[in-house]
Amino acid sequence: MLTLKSKFTVFMSEERSLNFIEEIIENDLNSGKYKTLVTRFPPEPNGYLHIGHAKAICLNFGLTQKYGGYTNLRFDDTNPVTEKTEYVNSQQEDIKWLGFQWKNELYTSDYFDTLYDFAVKLIEKDLAYVDHSTADEIAAMKGTPTEPGKNNSYRSRSIQENLDLFMRMKNGEFADGVCTLRAKIDMAHTNMLMRDPIIYRIKHAHHHRTGDKWCIYPMYDFAHGQSDSIEEITHSICTLEYVSHRELYDWFIEKLEIFPSHQYEFARLNLNYTVMSKRKLLQLVNQGVVSGWDDPRMPTISGLRRRGYTPESIREFCDRIGIAKRDNLIELSLLEFCVREHLNKTANRVMAVLDPIKMVISNYPEGQSETLYGENNPEAEDKGGSREIPFSKTLWIEREDFMEVPAKKWFRLAPGAMVRLKHAYIVKCEDFVKDVEGNVTEIHCSYIPESKSGEDVSGINVKGTIHWVSAAHAKTAEIRMYDRLFSVESPDAEEGDFKDYLNPGSMEVIKNAYIEPYLASADLSSRYQFIRKGYYCLDKDSTAQHLIFNRTVGLKDAWAKGNK
Numbered sequence: 001m002l003t004l005k006s007k008f009t010v011f012m013s014e015e016r017s018l019n020f021i022e023e024i025i026e027n028d029l030n031s032g033k034y035k036t037l038v039t040r041f042p043p044e045p046n047g048y049l050h051i052g053h054a055k056a057i058c059l060n061f062g063l064t065q066k067y068g069g070y071t072n073l074r075f076d077d078t079n080p081v082t083e084k085t086e087y088v089n090s091q092q093e094d095i096k097w098l099g100f101q102w103k104n105e106l107y108t109s110d111y112f113d114t115l116y117d118f119a120v121k122l123i124e125k126d127l128a129y130v131d132h133s134t135a136d137e138i139a140a141m142k143g144t145p146t147e148p149g150k151n152n153s154y155r156s157r158s159i160q161e162n163l164d165l166f167m168r169m170k171n172g173e174f175a176d177g178v179c180t181l182r183a184k185i186d187m188a189h190t191n192m193l194m195r196d197p198i199i200y201r202i203k204h205a206h207h208h209r210t211g212d213k214w215c216i217y218p219m220y221d222f223a224h225g226q227s228d229s230i231e232e233i234t235h236s237i238c239t240l241e242y243v244s245h246r247e248l249y250d251w252f253i254e255k256l257e258i259f260p261s262h263q264y265e266f267a268r269l270n271l272n273y274t275v276m277s278k279r280k281l282l283q284l285v286n287q288g289v290v291s292g293w294d295d296p297r298m299p300t301i302s303g304l305r306r307r308g309y310t311p312e313s314i315r316e317f318c319d320r321i322g323i324a325k326r327d328n329l330i331e332l333s334l335l336e337f338c339v340r341e342h343l344n345k346t347a348n349r350v351m352a353v354l355d356p357i358k359m360v361i362s363n364y365p366e367g368q369s370e371t372l373y374g375e376n377n378p379e380a381e382d383k384g385g386s387r388e389i390p391f392s393k394t395l396w397i398e399r400e401d402f403m404e405v406p407a408k409k410w411f412r413l414a415p416g417a418m419v420r421l422k423h424a425y426i427v428k429c430e431d432f433v434k435d436v437e438g439n440v441t442e443i444h445c446s447y448i449p450e451s452k453s454g455e456d457v458s459g460i461n462v463k464g465t466i467h468w469v470s471a472a473h474a475k476t477a478e479i480r481m482y483d484r485l486f487s488v489e490s491p492d493a494e495e496g497d498f499k500d501y502l503n504p505g506s507m508e509v510i511k512n513a514y515i516e517p518y519l520a521s522a523d524l525s526s527r528y529q530f531i532r533k534g535y536y537c538l539d540k541d542s543t544a545q546h547l548i549f550n551r552t553v554g555l556k557d558a559w560a561k562g563n564k
Helices: 004-013 020-030 051-067 085-097 108-124 135-141 159-170 220-230 240-256 278-286 301-307 311-321 332-346 517-521
Strands: 038-041 070-075 105-107 128-131 180-183 198-202 216-218 235-239 262-266 348-350 356-361 369-375 386-392 394-398 418-421 426-434 440-447 475-482 507-515 527-530 534-538 547-553
Touching: 020 051, 020 235, 020 262, 038 051, 038 235, 051 070, 051 085, 051 235, 051 301, 051 311, 070 085, 070 108, 085 301, 105 108, 108 128, 108 159, 108 180, 108 198, 108 216, 108 220, 108 240, 128 159, 159 198, 198 220, 216 220, 220 235, 220 240, 235 240, 240 262, 301 547, 311 332, 332 527, 332 534, 332 547, 356 507, 386 394, 386 517, 475 517, 517 547, 527 547
Parallel strands: 038 070, 070 105, 235 262, 348 527, 356 440, 475 547
Antiparallel strands: 128 180, 180 198, 198 216, 356 394, 369 386, 418 426, 426 440, 475 507, 527 534, 534 547
8 A cells, every 4th residue: 555655756756748738838839829828827816825826826837937938917906895905915925935927917907998998899889788787687587507598678778878878887977786787698598607797897996006096897707808818818727617707708809809818727726624715714814713814724825835835845736736627626635745845855953842851861960061963954965064952961852752661662761761862872761750740750861971973882772762952052932733724624515614614723832842042043934844743934923032933744644644
């Protein structure tokens, strides 16, 4: 049976063939259909980007890196009620952090005048009309997938009347919801989206860029394809939920006689043990379930960054899951595997004791200390150099590394047992002290002076090695242990409120852990392996007086074994 690591390694060892979008692009470029490949990433600035967006980012930017050409960043800012400059800024930061750079920074609002003219052109062709029906009336007359819709009386308005009404909409003469502009297509069409879709609605709301210039705003389906066309996007890549929109996309372009951009769809990223809806993520933020969009438990790119994920690991993850035509659920363990693989090669090794118990080395000279050296990363190509580690008579070790009555095959500390202290000496447990409640509070050991790591001439072989921190030199730190935000694989698929399935153990805080003094100079861009514990990074809430580290991921996938 393949382990998680071997399964993913075998998967990646196979030569990757072209995905279906790459095949289309190669055919288009080789045939001369397009001279230059142009893609776009068009987020709506109504929230922070998440890991699903990372897949779309890597695809769009990756294609133009591979085949030449360029990618535009276009903010789909057609809903002033939900959009903020804060979201624009965060999305730009996330894309850059992932390692990509757009050629042009654009906004759908850049095209509001042009889109208005496009709408007027449709009216002049008798392909659009102003409808004073209510939302409920429009829905009732639209029919069902098996029953055709019905034309209403507004559909027969004259071109001149529609031009006048649309201008009055633009001039602010009507309140929100009084009327809409609809495309005149076919109310009996088999594709429900082609049954006279709304293309403009009234919203008297302040826009984050255009201010109060506009009170009518184009709908996504009208703005999207036309914006692609204006920018001469050759391959407009969307997720599968837009398959049914493609016919409308093409209809607008055909009737407006503009550059023929074309839409292609791929499967969106669905990740288990989380939700990917920005609406639901916003609920978690607004209701205080998480500390913010960048809470390390969130699937947002900013949350992953704060938790310690690297752009390389996320790009690798997106590459491994590939581009498919059918939706599927991707295991979170694959994302964790990717970050472990990258951090194993790049993160410096350090020692931190999270559940401390005191060890006193009885035969080590009182008041003496010495400097030992530890290799920063034996997996790095250059071995990562080394760091100084102070050693003294009194140490902190993990409580779990001592057992009063050792189990079978116990290779750590126990009465009379010997272990090696990482980068230091072999020690032997001689005695221990308990408090009145029977808890072990202190362990007394002796050390073998001739057993110093790198200079060991003691001839003693031990099977166990444990980490430690010198009590006299240790720094204290708060450790935040993060895990899956939800306790079920598909919270969206469960009955009731998705928040009912939140994992109560998704965050554990250790207030007073002991860390090497080396970590006092940690910075936000560095990642560390706490030896035998996992991978960690400094949190942005840290100060020089109060260090805080976030656990990125454990050394192994413990979830599958312990939670299923």
